[in-house]
Amino acid sequence: MNIRRLRLLLVLGLMACEEGDPDVTRERGDLGRGKFIYECLGQTDAACEQGPAEFPQAIAVDARFWMRFAVERGPTPAVIPAAQTFVQAHGGFTALRAGELALLAVNGNLEVIDIKHVRSAQVSEVRVQREGSLPQSELELNTGESVELRAVPFDALGVPLAGALDYTWSSKDHAALKVETLPDLNRVLVRALRAGDTSLEVVVGKHALSLPVHVQGADVEEDAGSDAGEDAGDLAPDAGADTGDDAGRESDGGNV
């Protein structure tokens, strides 16, 4: 391979890197004077599940979020909603309507420095997924098994939606399937207690999902120990304090 070919490959590689980093362009304001940085407001924002949030493709209607503007030098402009009919400001922002939401970076005189649009869409679907796996539409559990699930809202185009939303989880049959954590997070720990078919219900805003759950195996007592309590403690400090540690380690055997 001669030097010219190596140089060509290097140039092509650099071009590919630039094209493959969509956040660089997604974050930049319409006027290119700085970067709009998305931040999560609350634990239920799916955009922050993997650490600091990337700039989202879309935000859910009714979701709460935060945006700030970063410039290389000079005073930091504030970010305000362009139209309060679309974004409400109240210490954070709430997306009120579907559409393209304009946010403005402004200086102390309310003069616009830069503009950013972010798409907002209604939650059209909620998928439930176990950590590290694809979203599932059905769950198979063994009695005594605990799994941590996460709800991910999507729009009608299949785009995951950012923003903190209110979640409500419940079990259709509490004797068969127990919801072990505080039910208002987008993550939940459920424990199978009795064999049979039941369902897990999750409500996100106005959208409800019923997830069929098939449980097999011998029945277990509701308060028979599992480490569900410890896991639940990670999600919600008050939950799961009554579960035993030893039994918990046994039931943890690679189920989640």
Place this chain on the structure above:
Amino acid sequence: MKRAGLALGMFVCAACADERLVYAGLDLDVQSSPPSPVSVEPDRIELVAGEAVMVMATPRSSGELDYNDRDLLALRAQNPGFLDVYSTEDDREFVLVGVDVGETCLEVHINRHREECIPVYVREPATE
């Protein structure tokens, strides 16, 4: 007598200036790329609700003189329920925001004098 002569002179000069600087419209150049297409013309503006667009505004004169940087230009929404106008660090650049679906007009003020009101139509945003 002297004072009366001075006042008459000032009146004549003002009249001359008025004749030499005649408002003939506002040129609007789009400076940003909103997600949805917008139409910004001197006699009609179409925006999408929720979106913002930056425009450069240049008043035109049909008189002997042209407007210059010392001429104070202000743009205002007649009905802020449909349209909002933000200023920028540049006296000739403005950000127009579609607040809600409907019709209003953009008032053009030059040197604190209202020259015209350009019709503005704010469309429903496309969803999905």
